[in-house]
Amino acid sequence: MDTTDQTAGGRSFGKGLGLRKSLMTLAASVMLATSAQAATPATAEVNTTGLAVTDDTVTVGILHSITGTMALSEIGSVQAEKLAIDQINASGGVLGRQIEYVQEDGASDWPTFAEKSRKLLRQDNVAAIFGAWTSASRKAILPVIEQYNGMLYYPTFYEGLEQSPNVVYTGQEATQQILAGIDWAVENKGAKTFYLLGSDYIWPRTSNKIARKHIDKLGLKVVGEEYYPLGHTQFNSVINKIKLRKPDVIFASVVGGSNVAFYKQMKAAGVDFTDEKPLLLTISVTEDEIRGIGGENVEGIYASMKYFQSLDNPNNKEFVAAFKEAYGDDMVIGDVTQAAYLGPWLWKAAVEKAGSFDIDKIREEFAGIEFTKAPEGYVRIHENHHLWSKTRIGKAQTDGQYKVVYETEELMEPDPFPEGYQ
Amino acid sequence: MKNSSPLKWFGSREGLYYLALAFLLVVLLPLMLDPFRLNMVGKYLTYAFVAIGLVMCWGKAGILSLGQGVFFGLGGYCMAMFLKLEASTPEATAIQSTPGIPDFMDWNQLTELPWFWEPFHSFSFTLIAVIGVPVLLAFVIGFAMFTRRVGGVYFAIITQAIAAILTILIIGQQGYTGGVNGITDLQTLMGWDIRTDAAKTTLYFICVGMLFLCLFIARLVQNRKLGRILVAMNAQEMRVRFSGYDVAAFKIFVFCLAAAFAGVGGAMFTLIVGFMSPSFIGIVASIEMVIFCALGGRLSILGAVYGALLVNAAKSGFSESFPELWPFAMGALFIGVVLAFPNGLAGLYQTYVMPLEDKLFERGKGARAEATPAKPAAERKPKTEKTDDYDPMIDSYSPEKS
């Protein structure tokens, strides 16, 4: 079994161990205190479906791309999931069992994801899978996971239009990110006209449809909508179009390498985002992406997310410190990384509430499960397997961090099938 | 060969190679592997279809196509469209605003099935389309290029561009094609659940059956005069043309044949894996398919099957234990195959193993003269086979093993 940190950036290996060690000693004392009254329940009771659960351990799967084009995005998720697992183990594990993990590489290739998820479920009998990043990889895994009745904890913000009994979506679905973002721009910045720009695949297209519908409902105007192939690097024409149409807001969902090209060329074309003419509101640039783009190129853009590394609350401070201790001081944490961190914790909470590792029993307990120690503050699982969470607007600074300028007062209700899309 | 009796052929050395492959695929692997691993082997085998096609069109005729993924993908998409329509019954899609159309169309606000999806309600049409669509496209490309004598490097680059175009197109038209996600969540084939272990195993055997069918068709082509003209074209195109042959027609034929094989492979892939996505069409996938063929031996159709199996098995194995080393290994494989053994495994087998076999058979013959009637035949056959296939170009470049 592969439980080493070999994949998550070799340099952090030693530090990861150090952290684990210190947490272990801490955990040992906790366990001594609690083990007296909370005797570990028998394996036969908590596992009736042949999952990889022994008297001391339970095995889960981590399935992300650590090679190929998606590796840059997914590595943060892997690190967050491993950190959560280490912390849970240090605090006594789940139902008295230490978590072990099998890590598989999806290699940025969708059929590989399907193949590996099948391996994890059939051969390793994992109790949960933390993984997938792109929608395409999730769609590839989905039939497998439904067929063998596994449970996937999916971290990425995504387009919605899905609600599987075998997936817990720890990222936000499209409406949670978009509606509050647009409302904010309209109310606080007086935005009247919007230009929608995205990479050409399902998430930006669906997101822009939701955005357009909402903008129409508010009686405002979309003055342009545009998609470029993934990996496109020449944005001069669209920049001219934007200059011609003079929108109040550019609503951007460009991803990957295109992002870098887009912001650099915007900047070069004399667009200073700090002027907010036009204001740029993105749903795809997290702190992770800014590292590649360069903080000076995105200074002044706004992002609509649920989590920023700079969030000021005790949970988050603890999380950021632990993350940096494990993986190095130069790490940044984006929205998805935080969502990935929630996965193991929510799974643990559900297992303990159900008193069993059985997927069917856990599923019944999901609705209403809370996680009060979430770095983003507080989350709760909705009965549609998505999370209630707040939407926040951050303004990008030159140092690559976002300054939080707004957050919704209430938790936003997840609505994967917004009206008109059902 | 038609003129010798079929039974005798199975006793020949070439026949024995085919029997060995059949034994491996039909008996050995199913006994050794659990259904999950067997399903993976099935997936690898679908790439072997493409590799066989590439042997015919690249190895024999010298036409390197970097767009075989296009044909693989088109075959796969045809099958996926049929399965998706079957999965999208009005009952199963009742929560959609337009029930009865595939889910991704509903997400993209389509309210009726596009016209080109309609015929895919019919299974027989689908079967024809799986071969017909790739062949038609191959014919158009081949006709345009070969009659103008575009070849070699130019052909490779243009086919690569076509792969890029098709990928962008499919991803961009997501309302009609499923976009970058592809067509997913395929469940039944004419009411038969293709996701169960039993179904997967059955599909595996169907795949093996189809593979042998393709192997025999390829073998038929290569052993006829047709095959020799292809090889001659590769070596001396001008001379073949001056001898009165219509070179373009032969090239178009073999390119279409390779496209047909790839289409069948794609359709089997969809059935075995349960979805189809544009990532099989793109440039990377298409070039990887070439390496299956190159590793196996670009002149050997049997080698192509082993090449596809080995590369993919190695890929799975590596990525389970050393994911970061895989790209290095793959890169080294490309370079090694080209620099060190351009004729691939088949070439190595020919040079090192076949002489041993020859010795073995000689001795066996002396020891048990009549006990095994098959073996003397095997020993006689290769000699005639070799003179049959003799061609100056093959000899200097790479002797065919089968």
Add this chain to the structure above:
Amino acid sequence: MFDGYTSSELMSIFAMQGFAGLSLFSVFVLMAMGLAIIFGQMGVINMAHGEFMILGAYTTYLTSGFFQSYLPGLFGGYFLIAMLLAFLVCAALGALIEWLMIRHLYHRPLDTLLATWGLSLIMQQAYRSIFGAREVGVELPDWMMGAFQVTDLVELPINGLFVMIIALSIAVGVYLLMYRSGYGKKVRAVVQNRPMAEAVGINSAGIDRATFALGCGIAGIAGAAFTMIGSTGPSSGQAYIVDTFLVVVFGGAQSLIGTIVSAFGISQAQSTMEFFLSGSMAKVLTLLVVVGILMLRPEGLMALKVRR
């Protein structure tokens, strides 16, 4: 779509769109020049061309880091040094690769394609191991950021101008080297008739190595220039490959002028269509037109009148 705009606004938009087309043109020229030398003059298909460009970009990244830490005062000028280094590093690696690999394959052009593809996989993974899977941000000196204000509405990006100047100087440089120098004469002699060239005493192996290294070096400069407008990550190079090859083939592989003409044609077509259509469709249409023309005129726009 042009309702409600004054004519001066329209004029300036068209001017900027023309500039956008020109900067795409210079990007294409930069990408294609190195390849045109390697592919057109030597017949070698270098699928690792994009990775050589990224090597140049990483060199720039390292140089900028070095200047930031040790010579902050000279940061404004680091880019020129970075370009020089990028050229040298890529040319050196190119020469090594030629010696290890390419020289065994000159008589098998299709095999160079496979071998260099393998090389590109190795290079990509090497970048990933060394620099990490994430893209790196290359910081630019201040004077290269921002735009040059021509009129109220017309703004020309400085780094776009800079890319244009580099492209132009490289094109001119390559032209001089190929057609006005002794080395160029030898290269052309080897391309046209290798045995004869050898017979008159030209060291054809040396010429091959120098030419391959030159092509890779130019790719390195292109990569350095692209850090201004694009991304630098392990797999960024792959995005360029199809475009680059099409530009070279479309121009007529052996003609450097043809490469420039085709880069101009493709870039203008693409940027015009991008303005009126969506980006994805513009790309598809451009590629389709190029492939269509190539099917009708396989030798490309400007072909040498030589029987192949």
